[in-house]
Amino acid sequence: MRAPPRPLPSASSGAVQRGGADKGGNVNGVRTQPHGRRAPGRATGPVGRLTRRREVAELVAEAGGGPLRRTLGLTQLTLLSVGATLGTGIFVVLGEAVPQAGPAVVLSFVLAGVTALFSALSYAELAGMIPGAGSSYSYTYATLGELVAWVCGWCLILEYGVSVAAVAVGWGQYVNELLQLTVGWTLPDALAAPPGDGGVLNVPAAAIVVLAMVVLLRGARESAVVNTVMVAVKLAALVIFCAVAFTAFHAGNFRPLFPLGTAGMTAGASSLFFSYIGFDAASTAGEEAKHPQRDLPRAIVLSLGLVTALYCAVALAAVGAMPWRRFEGTEATLSQVLVRSVGGGELWPILLSIGAVVATTSVVLTVQYGQIRILFSMSRDGLVPGLFSRVHRRTGVPRAGTVIVSAFVALLAALIPLGDLADATSIGTLFAFALVNLAVLILRRRTPDAPRSFRVPLAPVTPLLGVACCGYVMYGLGADTWIAFGAWMAVGLAVYGLYGIRHSTLNRPAPEPETTP
Numbered sequence: 001m002r003a004p005p006r007p008l009p010s011a012s013s014g015a016v017q018r019g020g021a022d023k024g025g026n027v028n029g030v031r032t033q034p035h036g037r038r039a040p041g042r043a044t045g046p047v048g049r050l051t052r053r054r055e056v057a058e059l060v061a062e063a064g065g066g067p068l069r070r071t072l073g074l075t076q077l078t079l080l081s082v083g084a085t086l087g088t089g090i091f092v093v094l095g096e097a098v099p100q101a102g103p104a105v106v107l108s109f110v111l112a113g114v115t116a117l118f119s120a121l122s123y124a125e126l127a128g129m130i131p132g133a134g135s136s137y138s139y140t141y142a143t144l145g146e147l148v149a150w151v152c153g154w155c156l157i158l159e160y161g162v163s164v165a166a167v168a169v170g171w172g173q174y175v176n177e178l179l180q181l182t183v184g185w186t187l188p189d190a191l192a193a194p195p196g197d198g199g200v201l202n203v204p205a206a207a208i209v210v211l212a213m214v215v216l217l218r219g220a221r222e223s224a225v226v227n228t229v230m231v232a233v234k235l236a237a238l239v240i241f242c243a244v245a246f247t248a249f250h251a252g253n254f255r256p257l258f259p260l261g262t263a264g265m266t267a268g269a270s271s272l273f274f275s276y277i278g279f280d281a282a283s284t285a286g287e288e289a290k291h292p293q294r295d296l297p298r299a300i301v302l303s304l305g306l307v308t309a310l311y312c313a314v315a316l317a318a319v320g321a322m323p324w325r326r327f328e329g330t331e332a333t334l335s336q337v338l339v340r341s342v343g344g345g346e347l348w349p350i351l352l353s354i355g356a357v358v359a360t361t362s363v364v365l366t367v368q369y370g371q372i373r374i375l376f377s378m379s380r381d382g383l384v385p386g387l388f389s390r391v392h393r394r395t396g397v398p399r400a401g402t403v404i405v406s407a408f409v410a411l412l413a414a415l416i417p418l419g420d421l422a423d424a425t426s427i428g429t430l431f432a433f434a435l436v437n438l439a440v441l442i443l444r445r446r447t448p449d450a451p452r453s454f455r456v457p458l459a460p461v462t463p464l465l466g467v468a469c470c471g472y473v474m475y476g477l478g479a480d481t482w483i484a485f486g487a488w489m490a491v492g493l494a495v496y497g498l499y500g501i502r503h504s505t506l507n508r509p510a511p512e513p514e515t516t517p
Helices: 046-051 056-064 074-085 088-129 136-141 146-182 203-216 220-248 261-276 279-288 292-321 333-342 347-380 399-415 418-446 461-475 479-503
Strands: none
Touching (some): 074 347, 088 261, 088 279, 088 292, 088 333, 136 347, 136 418, 146 347, 203 347, 203 399, 220 292, 261 292, 261 461, 279 292, 279 347, 292 333, 333 347, 347 399, 418 461, 418 479
16 A cells, blocks of 8 residues: 655744744745645645645745756766767757758757747756755645646656657667777667567667666666766767868858748757757756755756757857768767768767767666656656655665666657657646746746746746747657657546556545644
């Protein structure tokens, strides 16, 4: 049986602890419900059950005393987001986006980055205010109610799971490129490509997911150490690429800048938004951060700034070195740029391919970590089965959830082509980001005096721009992507109706606070 939820700390203790309540019934400055009243989140009735919500104070208290171990500092949190982000767009999706946008792909990165920035600022405010493991799922639960929170969480499962699978496919491409450059042979298509791309099973893509699972099962601290090393390697690889590619730079490659029109630039931004997925990874580590209120907002903003600068530099160098039409159909794109345009033997492509293999390994590791923590939070709330929130006593890791998620993602990576995975990830991410921006607006109105370690500047304008940008980029996605998204949402609503709404912890009466004589 699933253990009952931990009650809020007693107001009779008198002292304010991390995540605890003071004598006035406040948790970290957020007002809780008066004694003897039913929390609004525990509403009953058909409509009430769909709109019931978790209180901010309850989420803060729950995060403060959770079973996950607090081992991550600012540097590790920043590198967690960098590791989850840096590599997906540059190492994998650039070859898909350049034929869509032409030389304007650099501006596509800027547009996608600005869209991500608005949402990143909202994530930073909410991560400092509600430092749990649920990321945007938890923020939505506290503002828009259980049904919308479920939809958000279901989008996150799509975002993280499909993102890991897509990057794993790219990892397999770079492994093949590295084998070709070093030993002169590659894996046969039957074992290195999914059915939609002329193969039978993408074995390398599935293998890297399983390898990441083995690392994650060892614990958050060990996973962070491995990620730090891999981030350093990928940063070095990208710096080397820029230095070498700029030696073959031709300004004429950028004329005309919009050969496919501004619509092409927008379409490129829609696909490349996939490459910014991951800046929110730090927000899934809220219950494993040493100082979450202070460090989570900083980590989110720092990671996005670093990644955006590198993306623009690498895209500029790549298109400057090789005409945009030659990107069509390329795999392991950055290596191909150096092979076709720079010359000088195979040293640079070999080094870059090694960096790309390490980079995409880091992304698989960190994004898979985030998905497991999202499911941990949803399971703790009763919306998915309890085995996803069972934590191993020695490692502090949700072991069963890690194995199940890894098996599902490995199957996706082995069977689905890269382009389909990237677009499906983008639409789920954009929807979740829009909800986070709305959550900031709602909490600013509902709890204006609650302590916030970071505040979104120029609110409500900035969050509203975040919602508008997300909607605009979603509009640029193809009809097939929307159909797939609608089908995914239909399945999610069915799961919620059959399981989540019946097993939600909000079905249980809110615990009565203790009183003192």
